[in-house]
Amino acid sequence: MKNNRRDFIKKTGVLSLASTVIPTLGFAASHTQSNRKSAKSIAPKILFFDVNETLLDLTLMKKSVGKALNNREDLLPLWFTTMLQYSLVNTVSNQYQDFGLIGAAALRMVASNNGITLSETEAKEAIVGPILSLPAHPEVKEALSQLKKAGYTLVSFTNSSNKGVETQFNNARLTEYFDTRLSVEDIGKFKPHVDTYAWAARKMGVQANECLLVAAHGWDIAGALWGNWRAAFISRPGAQLYPFAPEPEIIGSTLTPITHELIRLKQ
Amino acid sequence: MKNNRRDFIKKTGVLSLASTVIPTLGFAASHTQSNRKSAKSIAPKILFFDVNETLLDLTLMKKSVGKALNNREDLLPLWFTTMLQYSLVNTVSNQYQDFGLIGAAALRMVASNNGITLSETEAKEAIVGPILSLPAHPEVKEALSQLKKAGYTLVSFTNSSNKGVETQFNNARLTEYFDTRLSVEDIGKFKPHVDTYAWAARKMGVQANECLLVAAHGWDIAGALWGNWRAAFISRPGAQLYPFAPEPEIIGSTLTPITHELIRLKQ
Numbered sequence: 001m002k003n004n005r006r007d008f009i010k011k012t013g014v015l016s017l018a019s020t021v022i023p024t025l026g027f028a029a030s031h032t033q034s035n036r037k038s039a040k041s042i043a044p045k046i047l048f049f050d051v052n053e054t055l056l057d058l059t060l061m062k063k064s065v066g067k068a069l070n071n072r073e074d075l076l077p078l079w080f081t082t083m084l085q086y087s088l089v090n091t092v093s094n095q096y097q098d099f100g101l102i103g104a105a106a107l108r109m110v111a112s113n114n115g116i117t118l119s120e121t122e123a124k125e126a127i128v129g130p131i132l133s134l135p136a137h138p139e140v141k142e143a144l145s146q147l148k149k150a151g152y153t154l155v156s157f158t159n160s161s162n163k164g165v166e167t168q169f170n171n172a173r174l175t176e177y178f179d180t181r182l183s184v185e186d187i188g189k190f191k192p193h194v195d196t197y198a199w200a201a202r203k204m205g206v207q208a209n210e211c212l213l214v215a216a217h218g219w220d221i222a223g224a225l226w227g228n229w230r231a232a233f234i235s236r237p238g239a240q241l242y243p244f245a246p247e248p249e250i251i252g253s254t255l256t257p258i259t260h261e262l263i264r265l266k267q
Numbered sequence: 268m269k270n271n272r273r274d275f276i277k278k279t280g281v282l283s284l285a286s287t288v289i290p291t292l293g294f295a296a297s298h299t300q301s302n303r304k305s306a307k308s309i310a311p312k313i314l315f316f317d318v319n320e321t322l323l324d325l326t327l328m329k330k331s332v333g334k335a336l337n338n339r340e341d342l343l344p345l346w347f348t349t350m351l352q353y354s355l356v357n358t359v360s361n362q363y364q365d366f367g368l369i370g371a372a373a374l375r376m377v378a379s380n381n382g383i384t385l386s387e388t389e390a391k392e393a394i395v396g397p398i399l400s401l402p403a404h405p406e407v408k409e410a411l412s413q414l415k416k417a418g419y420t421l422v423s424f425t426n427s428s429n430k431g432v433e434t435q436f437n438n439a440r441l442t443e444y445f446d447t448r449l450s451v452e453d454i455g456k457f458k459p460h461v462d463t464y465a466w467a468a469r470k471m472g473v474q475a476n477e478c479l480l481v482a483a484h485g486w487d488i489a490g491a492l493w494g495n496w497r498a499a500f501i502s503r504p505g506a507q508l509y510p511f512a513p514e515p516e517i518i519g520s521t522l523t524p525i526t527h528e529l530i531r532l533k534q
Contacts, residue, residue: 074341077380081348086509088355089486092460093493097511109485109507113344120510193359218376219356226360240376242353243387244364 040249043265044212044230046204047147048182050191051158051165054216054234055255056134056172061127068107068126070116077238082106084219087159087190096188099159103127132164136172137236143255144177150263155180157200157213159190180204192223201229214258218242232258307516310532311479311497313471314414315449317458318425318432321483321501322522323401323439328394335374335393337383344505349373351486354426354457363455366426370394399431403439404503410522411444417530421445424467424480428452447471459490468496481525485509499525 049055066073083099083106090097104123111118118126147154154177158165162183169175180203184190187199201211208228215221216234222245224231232250233241241248252258316322333340350366350373357364371390378385385393414421421444425432429450436442447470451457454466468478480491483501489512491498499517500508508515519525 078345078348081345081352085348085352085355086486088352088359089459089489089509090511092355092358092456093490094461095493095511102511105510108510112507113505189359192356194361219353222356223360226362238380240379242356243372243375244357244362244369 041265043152043262045206045210046153046155046201046212047262048155048157048200048211048213048224048229049178050213050215050217050220051156051160051168052131052134053236053239054214055136055140055156055174056168057137058134060134061130064126064130065107068118068122069111069114072114072116075110075114079103079107079110082110088193091190091193094188096185096190098161098164098185099190100124100128100131100161100164103131131160132167133171134168136174137254139254139256140174141177143259144174146259147262148177150266152262152266153179153204155182155200155204157182157191159184161185192219192226194223194227197224197227197229212262214255218245221245221248232262234258308532310419310529312473312477313420313422313468313479314529315422315424315467315478315480315491315496316445317480317482317484317487318423318427318435319398319401320503320506321481322403322407322423322441323435324404325401327401328397331393331397332374335385335389336378336381339381339383342377342381346370346374346377349377355460358457358460361455363452363457365428365431365452366457367391367395367398367428367431370398398427399434400438401435403441404521406521406523407441408444410526411441413526414529415444417533419529419533420447420471422447422449422467422471424449424458426451426457459486459493461490461494464491464494464496479529481522485512488512488515499529501525 052058062073062076065076065079069075083103086102086106087099090102104127107123107126108118108120144154156165156178160168160183162185165181165183169181182200182203184196187196189195198208201208209230212230212232213220213224214232214234216236216239218239218241221231221233222242225246225248231248233248234255235251235253250258250261319325329340329343332343332346336342350370353369353373354366357369371387371394374390374393375385375387411421423432423445427435427450429452432448432450436448449467449470451463454463456462465475468475475495476497479497479499480487481499481501482488483503483506485506485508488498488500489509492513492515498515500515501522502518502520517525517528
């Protein structure tokens with residue numbers, strides 16, 4: 001299994017451009033789809049970008065969340081995972097709810113489990129404001145600019161609400177880089193529901209295999225690939241590929257090496 | 268909101284029987300359904316029981332998982348939440364996979380994120396064996412026995428596989444208490460997907476509002492209530508109701524006070 005991953009890394013030639021350690025090493029899925037190899041040499045028609053953590057740096061929000069949890073910053077991964085779990089609890093119950101509000105509810109549950117009292121208002125203040133004010137990761141603007149110059153159509157595709165991502169992009173000054181902004185709010189199901197990817201492709205008027213998702217979450221990469229999209233994984237600190245999912249065709253520690261690979265496909 | 272919960276607690280009269288602190292206090296959902304009041308005085312036709320943590324004590328498995336994580340027992344809630352998150356990732360991608368194997372994959376992801384190297388085999392050994400050998404919580408057998416005597420049909424309804432729950436019940440000596448064992452394996456979607464509750468009701472030949480779920484997980488209670496079932500929540504340590512979901516009609520710190528309330532409905 002580790003050998004498969006090493007072969008894969010060798011083939012893409014992307015990791016040599018990455019400056020940081022790749023924490024996903026050894027997590028190769030054993031069932032890489034053979035039809036992906038031929039598709040790899042063709043540029044995707046549309047590049048879809050996840051937003052939170054993929055483009056925007058969550059560090060600031062982690063500070064406000066840590067503060068709400070009596071500086072128990074060790075609880076941050078549990079809070080974030082609980083938020084993701086409950087976004088899917090709402091999804092599979094057909095009870096769509098704003099992502100930020102689910103984050104606030106998750107924060108109250110984690111706090112309560114650890115003997116920390118947190119009012120509904122305090123929880124919302126720790127999440128909703130900060131999530132709208134996140135800065136872009138340092139390499140993002142230059143990378144998006146190069147991808148646009150290379151002729152790609154760039155679409156943001158997020159679990160944040162429409163109004164949420166509009167505000168996030170205004171604050172992070174990312175608005176101008178994207179041709180279209182898509183939010184799961186319009187379909188009422190969170191990623192990685194297979195319907196969300198099918199919906200996004202249909203919205204852009206393309207087939208699933210003409211789409212490529214760039215994301216820093218293993219579950220998002222898994223959902224895209226299971227939905228017959230292509231995928232590039234940013235292995236930011238704390239990000240992990242899902243062992244059961246197929247392999248993304250590109251892996252890089254930031255958006256920069258992924259951008260180089262995507263531009264190569266256009267040449 | 269806190270007042271609503273206090274009124275609710277007062278109304279059910281169940282919490283006074285509970286010997287431990289109720290950690291869900293202050294988490295009342297504001298939209299208790301008014302039609303639930305009249306239903307409350309009627310006994311449900313079938314009692315469905317979640318299994319892991321609800322009936323079986325996870326403490327032993329937590330030890331083996333903690334050991335696999337270099338004694339980082341603080342990571343246990345993150346592992347369990349990651350397992351639940353990914354069970355839903357598989358569900359919304361129509362990629363059902365054995366719950367124990369998802370647990371092992373989640374363990375590898377959490378380990379890797381914390382600089383702990385864990386092979387696929389080591390992860391499986393930490394999860395799959397121990398989850399099959401959990402003992403019942405101390406009050407469970409007596410409570411189930413009383414419910415059967417009161418004339419209830421008892422059905423287990425679990426995210427564990429068919430073979431898994433069969434082995435779990437043999438080892439915990441719970442087999443004899445149940446009329447039927449249901450596993451989500453047969454529908455290929457994990458709880459709390461709304462389809463799983465509809466499927467279980469249909470399997471038992473009853474309507475949704477004739478079913479009552481007993482569970483120690485807020486997400487399971489939420490899914491059941493959103494699926495128009497009734498619900499009783501065991502607020503075991505670490506368990507939390509989901510703030511956005513409707514209220515369950517019974518809450519108790521163990522199965523004992525819930526059993527008293529359910530028997531009262533039969534009288």
